[in-house]
Amino acid sequence: MADLSINLAGIKSPNPFWLASAPPTNTGYQVQRAFEAGWGGAVWKTLGEPIINVSSRFAAVHFNGQRVAGFNNIELITDRPLEVNLKEIYETKKRFPNHAIIASLMVEPTQEKWHEIVKRVEAIGVDGLELNFGCPHGMAERGMGAASGQQPDLVQAQTTWVKEVATTPVIVKLTPNITDITVVARSAVQGGADAISMINTINSLAGVDIHSWNTLPNVGGQGAHGGYCGPAVKPIALSMVAECARDLGVGVPISGIGGISTWQDVVEFMLMGATGIQVCTAVMHHGFRIVEEMIDGLNNYLDDKGLASVTELIGKSVSRYSNWGDLDLNYKVVARINEENCINCNKCHIACEDASHQCIDMLTNADGKAILQVREEDCVGCNLCSIVCPAEGAIDMIPLENGAAPLTWNERQKVISSLNGSYSEAEVV
Amino acid sequence: MDHTSPLTTFTPDMFMRNFAEAEPGLTRKGAIEESNRCLYCYDAPCIKACPTSINIPSFIKRIATDNMKGSAQTIMDSNPVGASCARVCPTEELCEGACVLNDASAPIQIGLLQRYATDWAINSGVQLFTAGVSNGKKVAIIGGGPAGLSAARELAREGFGVVIYEAKSLAGGLDTHGIVSFRLPQSISLWEVEQVEKLGVEIRTGVKVGIDITVEELKANYDAIVLAAGMGYVPPIGIEGEKLAGVYDAIELVESTKTGIPTLELMGQRVAVIGAGNTAIDAATCSVRLGAANVKMVYRRTREEMTAYDFEYEFAKQDGVEFSWLTLPKRIVGDELGNVTGLECVQMKLTGETGKDGRLVPMPVEGSEFIMPLEAVVVAIGQKRRTDLIDALGLKHNWGIVDIDEATYRTSDPQIYAAGDIVFGSGKGEAMVVSAAQQGKEAAYAIVKQYLGQQDSVVGSAV
Ligand SMILES: Cc1cc2nc3c(=O)[nH]c(=O)nc-3n(C[C@H](O)[C@H](O)[C@H](O)COP(=O)(O)OP(=O)(O)OC[C@H]3O[C@@H](n4cnc5c(N)ncnc54)[C@H](O)[C@@H]3O)c2cc1C
Ligand SMILES: Cc1cc2nc3c(=O)[nH]c(=O)nc-3n(C[C@H](O)[C@H](O)[C@H](O)COP(=O)(O)O)c2cc1C
Ligand code: SF4
Numbered sequence: 001m002a003d004l005s006i007n008l009a010g011i012k013s014p015n016p017f018w019l020a021s022a023p024p025t026n027t028g029y030q031v032q033r034a035f036e037a038g039w040g041g042a043v044w045k046t047l048g049e050p051i052i053n054v055s056s057r058f059a060a061v062h063f064n065g066q067r068v069a070g071f072n073n074i075e076l077i078t079d080r081p082l083e084v085n086l087k088e089i090y091e092t093k094k095r096f097p098n099h100a101i102i103a104s105l106m107v108e109p110t111q112e113k114w115h116e117i118v119k120r121v122e123a124i125g126v127d128g129l130e131l132n133f134g135c136p137h138g139m140a141e142r143g144m145g146a147a148s149g150q151q152p153d154l155v156q157a158q159t160t161w162v163k164e165v166a167t168t169p170v171i172v173k174l175t176p177n178i179t180d181i182t183v184v185a186r187s188a189v190q191g192g193a194d195a196i197s198m199i200n201t202i203n204s205l206a207g208v209d210i211h212s213w214n215t216l217p218n219v220g221g222q223g224a225h226g227g228y229c230g231p232a233v234k235p236i237a238l239s240m241v242a243e244c245a246r247d248l249g250v251g252v253p254i255s256g257i258g259g260i261s262t263w264q265d266v267v268e269f270m271l272m273g274a275t276g277i278q279v280c281t282a283v284m285h286h287g288f289r290i291v292e293e294m295i296d297g298l299n300n301y302l303d304d305k306g307l308a309s310v311t312e313l314i315g316k317s318v319s320r321y322s323n324w325g326d327l328d329l330n331y332k333v334v335a336r337i338n339e340e341n342c343i344n345c346n347k348c349h350i351a352c353e354d355a356s357h358q359c360i361d362m363l364t365n366a367d368g369k370a371i372l373q374v375r376e377e378d379c380v381g382c383n384l385c386s387i388v389c390p391a392e393g394a395i396d397m398i399p400l401e402n403g404a405a406p407l408t409w410n411e412r413q414k415v416i417s418s419l420n421g422s423y424s425e426a427e428v429v
Numbered sequence: 430m431d432h433t434s435p436l437t438t439f440t441p442d443m444f445m446r447n448f449a450e451a452e453p454g455l456t457r458k459g460a461i462e463e464s465n466r467c468l469y470c471y472d473a474p475c476i477k478a479c480p481t482s483i484n485i486p487s488f489i490k491r492i493a494t495d496n497m498k499g500s501a502q503t504i505m506d507s508n509p510v511g512a513s514c515a516r517v518c519p520t521e522e523l524c525e526g527a528c529v530l531n532d533a534s535a536p537i538q539i540g541l542l543q544r545y546a547t548d549w550a551i552n553s554g555v556q557l558f559t560a561g562v563s564n565g566k567k568v569a570i571i572g573g574g575p576a577g578l579s580a581a582r583e584l585a586r587e588g589f590g591v592v593i594y595e596a597k598s599l600a601g602g603l604d605t606h607g608i609v610s611f612r613l614p615q616s617i618s619l620w621e622v623e624q625v626e627k628l629g630v631e632i633r634t635g636v637k638v639g640i641d642i643t644v645e646e647l648k649a650n651y652d653a654i655v656l657a658a659g660m661g662y663v664p665p666i667g668i669e670g671e672k673l674a675g676v677y678d679a680i681e682l683v684e685s686t687k688t689g690i691p692t693l694e695l696m697g698q699r700v701a702v703i704g705a706g707n708t709a710i711d712a713a714t715c716s717v718r719l720g721a722a723n724v725k726m727v728y729r730r731t732r733e734e735m736t737a738y739d740f741e742y743e744f745a746k747q748d749g750v751e752f753s754w755l756t757l758p759k760r761i762v763g764d765e766l767g768n769v770t771g772l773e774c775v776q777m778k779l780t781g782e783t784g785k786d787g788r789l790v791p792m793p794v795e796g797s798e799f800i801m802p803l804e805a806v807v808v809a810i811g812q813k814r815r816t817d818l819i820d821a822l823g824l825k826h827n828w829g830i831v832d833i834d835e836a837t838y839r840t841s842d843p844q845i846y847a848a849g850d851i852v853f854g855s856g857k858g859e860a861m862v863v864s865a866a867q868q869g870k871e872a873a874y875a876i877v878k879q880y881l882g883q884q885d886s887v888v889g890s891a892v
Contacts, residue, residue, distance in 0.1 A: 066465070262494045286469055293487060297496035392458050 002302035003309040004040075004295070008275045009169040009195035009253045011128040013100040015040035016266065016310055017291050020257050020278035021104035021130060021173075024288070026078070028088030032095060037288035038295055041100030043197075043278060044089060046077035046132045047121065048106040048144075053079050059206035059216040061232065070232030071281045072206035074217065074224055076138040077106050082120070090124045102171065105162075106132040106139060109148050114161040128168045131159065131193075133184075134175035134200025136227045146200070149175040152187035159191025169194040171255060174240075176202050176233075181240045186249040196244060197255035197278065199237045201227020230281035234259025238272055245273025245318045261290070263297030270310070271317035329412065330404035333381035333397045335360075335374045341394040344370055348385035348395060356384045376400075439696045439720045447718035448686060450516075451611040451744075455538075460545045464493035467537045470529060475539060478527035480867045481508040485524060489542055501550035502557050504543055509582040509870075510575045510621050512547035513604045514863045515540050516613045519738045523863070551620050560628040561588030566880050569594060569651040571638045571818075574602020575862045576849025577657035578625050579869030580876075585628035587877050592651075593630060596637040602659055602849075604862060606684045609711045611718065615687050639821045648844060653876045656822065656831065656840065656847040657869060660860075661813035666703065670761025671808075675769030679704070679712035679809030686715055695805055696720035701727050701772045702750075703758050704809035705735035707859055710742065712807045713750045724750045725801070729757040729777050734788045736859055753801075755779070757793060761806050771800040815851060830854050837875035838868060846872040 004015040018041035019025050019034055031042045053076055063069035078085060093101050103121045107113040118129065133149030140147035148154040155172065162170055172188035174181055176199035185196050203225050207216040215223025237258025244250045256274030260266060261282035269277050282290055302310060337348070337360075349372055352360040359378035365371045374385075386395040455463065467489040475485040484503055491500035504511040520526070520540040528536035550557060566589050570577045573595035581591045599605050604618035626632060636642055638658075647654055663678045665671055677693065679702070685691035700721045702713045705728040716724045726745070728735060731754045735742070755777040762771035776797035779789040814829020825832040825841035831852050833839060838846045848868035853860045 263496070264494060287471060289471075290490075293490045293494060293496070293499070296499040296502075297491065297494050300496055300498045390458075392456070 001299055002307055006276050006311060008255060011100050011169050013040040013276060014098060015295060016276040017294060018043060018276055018278045019283060020280040021046050022280040024280065024283045028092045031092050034288045035096045035099050038291040039288065043102040043104050043130050046104040046106045047082055047085055048077050050079050050081055051076040054219045056217045061206055068230055068285045070228055071230035072204050072226045072228050074137055074226040086124045089126060093125050100127045102126060102128040102130050104130040104132050106144050109143060109154055109158055111161040114158060115165050118162055118165050122167055126168060128171060129166060130171040130173050130197060131162060132173050134173050136175060136177050136201055136203050137225055146175040146177050149184060150178050152184050155184050156187040156191040159188050159193050163192035171195040171197050173200055174198040175200050176236060176240055182243050182247045182250060185244045189250055189252055193252060195253040195255060197257055198240050199258045201229045202233055204228030231259045231261055234265060238268060241269060241274055242272045242321045245315060246321060263294045266294065266298060267301060267313060270313040273315045273318050275314055325410040326408050328406040328408055330407050332400045332402055334376040334379040334400055335385050336396050336398045337372050337374055338394055339371055341391055342372060343391045345390060347388045348372060351384050351388045356382050360385060441690055444690045448610040450614050454548055455541050455545045460492055460542060463538050463542055464489045474527040474529060475524040479524045480863045483507040485539055488546060492542060492546055497546060497549040498555055500546040504546055505557050508866050509579040510604060510862060510866050511543060512551065512617050512621055513613055515544035515547055517608055518863050521740060556627055558586060558628060560585045564588035564881060566652045568653045568655060568876060569647045570655045570657055572658035573600030573632055574657060574659050574849060575604060576865040576869040578621060579866040580655045580657060580848060580873040581630045582625045582628060583870050583873035584876065585630050591630045593632045594636045594638050594642065595632055595634045598634050600632050600634060606687050607680055609683055609715050610687055639818050644821050652880055654845045655872050656845055656851055657849045658815050658818055659850040661815055663808050663810060664813045666808055666810055668758060668760055670763055673761055673763040673769045674767050675805045676761060677807045679708050679807050682712050682807055683715055697722050698805050699723045699803035700805040700807060701725050701801060701803050702807045702809055703727050705737055707737050707741050709809035710737045710745045712809045714745055714748045716807060717748045717750060725753050726750060727753045727756045727758055727774065729791050731755060755791060762800060769804060769806055771802045772806055773798060773800045838872035839875060846876060848872040
């Protein structure tokens with residue numbers, strides 16, 4: 001059995017599974033139940049000036065009969081008094097000294113407010129702080145959350161204020177509601193952040209009820225934009241983690257968040273550079289117990305791969321993630337259909353015919369059986385057919401040896417410009 | 430139906446075809462779709478409906494997330510014969526019957542998913558569990574069927590030295606010898622036996638307790654004994670002609686097909702099966718698959734009263750088995766050579782009165798006797814009790830049903846525990862592998878508690 005423990009910027013945790021700051025970490029009762037179930041750490045529901053929440057608050061996107069493909073909320077930070085939260089944090093830490101408890105914080109962007117809350121929270125004993133610069137609704141209108149998280153200078157300034165007094169590691173939680181997340185990530189680091197976490201929720205409207213014409217969710221017939229999370233946001237979160245992981249100007253540990261619901265998701269985030277991960281929606285959907293299957297799956301995976309520690313995964317795929325301009329233009333794959341596994345649904349044919357390069361033929365073989373065949377000379381290797389194919393092992397994407405040496409766009413441009421100084425195209429990054 | 434004389438002989442090819450597992454397992458795609466359909470209920474009713482309390486939503490989630498080892502471990506942890514149970518449990522009456530999706534859409538195919546996961550374990554050859562550190566205590570187990578194996582595995586995980594005494598040359602009990610191969614191939618049961626042996630449990634096959642080794646020896650050499658000897662073959666029905674050639678014991682009939690082509694010939698014959706439980710159905714479908722020209726089940730009551738499960742009944746009908754309801758066998762008729770030629774029966778009718786067991790009482794219709802012409806009769810009217818062995822052990826019993834303390838499975842002798850069919854009372858429906866497995870576990874836990882003084886200790890780790 002592999003060692004699952006991690007150390008994220010000095011915060012030690014028995015495993016990489018943390019609860020994200022959200023309803024599951026609202027109270028001591030919940031966090032203690034979570035630790036009993038196997039979670040290694042918890043980022044407490046964001047502390048600050050208590051707010052007033054609306055009712056209702058959540059909506060979800062269901063996809064083809066599967067519930068909660070995506071989740072949307074218009075909830076704010078904690079609505080409980082700071083003293084109550086601090087007392088429960090203290091009690092929880094006492095009962096679970098080896099688990100990680102991180103206090104999530106959000107206050108008005110002034111040095112004084114930040115100093116005050118950091119001191120109060122650290123006084124009761126936490127393992128770290130997470131600065132919530134991400135909440136996209138409600139708090140943003142008050143100049144907090146995403147509003148400050150979208151301004152690199154404010155991120156840097158607030159992080160600096162926190163670091164002036166903080167004695168525990170500081171994680172800055174980033175908003176995805178921004179064009180280039182590495183810009184704010186670098187600002188956080190310049191402000192002294194020990195780690196960054198991402199993503200908070202993405203601006204969203206879950207839906208509109210086509211019968212009542214109300215938004216989902218709505219508060220007495222009136223809606224407002226909310227934050228999106230759950231399985232649907234995973235690719236967005238993963239790309240943001242990857243961008244930060246490969247940015248030399250960032251260079252601090254990453255806590256990955258966004259759409260994680262299985263052990264496989266955890267492995268992906270860690271391979272892409274996360275040191276640990278956080279989960280919210282999957283717990284809201286299934287309860288704390290899902291961590292049991294996640295831990296077991298991760299354990300068996302690490303054993304299968306012969307890895308002694310989960311930390312051996314961290315960042316292993318980062319170097320394989322680069323710029324479009326660095327991809328080999330001479331690399332070629334083509335689709336190949338394995339007749340024995342094909343179930344003749346013809347989905348690949350129509351996808352290629354109508355939406356790609358018209359190179360999958362519907363034929364009849366010598367025995368009179370309908371078959372599908374790829375004209376490899378016309379196939380551009382786009383993957384579409386293998387994506388729509390529902391049958392296990394029916395389409396393989398086969399790399400072709402074409403003898404050509406690797407050549408990237410950027411290399412090509414360099415060659416061209418060296419041949420002809422007057423001709424140049426920008427590098428593609 | 431006219432009697433058709435045997436045109437062909439029963440060939441190895443037919444045997445291979447007819448006795449191969451009938452129900453196909455799930456494909457990978459099928460398993461992924463089905464596992465993702467599970468709601469992952471909290472406090473799930475399926476768990477409560479499983480006698481061994483397998484954490485069903487959890488093993489299904491592990492299939493859905495491609496953690497096959499974890500899935501198999503979850504199953505086998507609760508049920509040491511989980512691979513057999515995946516095939517022979519009456520799931521409609523148990524887990525699948527309790528699934529909340531029964532009314533909402535269709536229940537999750539728990540049995541097939543369980544088979545998918547345990548098949549993975551069988552094919553991968555992984556070891557799922559390890560033995561506990563030796564605690565110096567020794568336990569003898571009489572009988573290597575589901576109950577005995579189950580007790581042995583749990584005791585071994587707790588560090589007990591365990592020896593199973595098994596009368597037959599292969600362990601596994603009725604899973605190995607008594608349940609038809611087209612529902613449960615013998616290799617599955619033998620894999621489960623092997624898993625138990627891998628924990629250091631010694632299985633002494635071909636040793637019959639009471640004959641090859643005395644009860645006194647066992648009592649002197651072991652701290653505790655688990656009696657898990659099951660039941661015996663079919664008892665006599667007490668009608669004339671039972672000794673004729675062509676009269677078979679249903680369990681022996683099935684057993685003869687478990688290890689290879691049986692010597693017994695039913696090709697082209699007309700067969701009557703007496704009884705209407707699951708054993709009778711198995712004997713009937715077995716006869717069809719051995720090439721019988723016509724197989725009739727003869728039962729003195731109706732479809733309503735028979736104890737066989739619905740899915741068994743459907744299976745038999747699909748195999749072409751016919752049913753003679755309200756028919757009471759009175760005498761097996763033979764020729765001068767001592768071969769069966771017919772079965773004399775009398776027609777019955779339901780009186781409308783309800784008997785002590787709550788079922789309608791059947792009565793013979795006067796003058797309705799008739800002779801069913803046939804060449805073979807298979808008797809499937811229950812199983813004999815192992816009264817001799819129980820008496821030799823000096824245990825209190827009730828007509829061969831060992832008296833036990835319901836909570837601990839302890840017998841009247843504090844050194845001896847009993848589990849499985851040997852404690853299965855009559856009038857309790859059909860005996861099940863899964864219940865035998867659970868009882869074996871519970872007897873083991875009671876022994877742990879008695880000898881180690883600990884209660885819910887964590888049993889030997891999963892690997
Ligand atoms: C034909 C048939 C079909 C069945 N089908 C199903 C089904 O589909 N589903 C289901 O759940 N259940 C089914 N059952 C019931 C199920 O097989 C039993 O409930 C289960 O096997 C009981 O397990 P056990 O360990 O108590 O006994 P057994 O499986 O009977 O095992 C007892 C073992 O003890 C050994 N033994 C006996 N005496 C001695 C001795 N003196 N010394 C040493 N060893 C001894 C025997 O050889 C045997 O191996 C069926 C039963 C029969 C007969
Ligand atoms: C109802 C709800 C409330 C949330 N509240 C907070 C919060 O108070 N502070 C915070 O930093 N993030 C909050 N989040 C965001 C989550 O911590 C997390 O970043 C996001 O949900 C993505 O993870 P997921 O896909 O696992 O849900 C909230 C999310 C939800 C759904
Ligand atoms: S099998 Fe049915 S009852 Fe059991 S967890 Fe799945 S959906 Fe729930």
